[in-house]
Amino acid sequence: PTALVTDTLATASDSLFEYPAGATFPGLYATVASAHFHEYGTTSEDLMRVGIKNHENGQENPFAHMQLSIKDLMNSKIQRLQKEGR
Incomplete structure (x- = not known):
């Protein structure tokens, strides 16, 4: 099930506009996590x-x-x- 969930989340964004820019859900969560690391020292x-x-x-x-x-x-x-x- 992990691979299915990963594939689903990786392709759940707008494939025409968001996906080519790398704006998948995992990518967006990684960006938020990186910002949190930077801002709060997490x-x-x-x-x-x-x-x-x-x-x-x-x-x-x-x-x-x-x-x-x-x-x-x-x-x-x-x-x-x-x-x-x-």
Whole structure:
């Protein structure tokens, strides 16, 4: 389902005007996040804490619960970037 959601959000903008300018929903959210980083000194770790909090809040739902730490998230990001050659 993640790939389907990503594809849907990536193509949900106006394909004639917004998409050629890179104004996809993921691109726009990335722009907002970058502005927040700059304005308030927010870090990637801060955003990861939101995800962890959300997972902790979902503990009542056995399908939603994923035990992830910031270290786990950082390691997975590093591994992904290494695979991509970045």
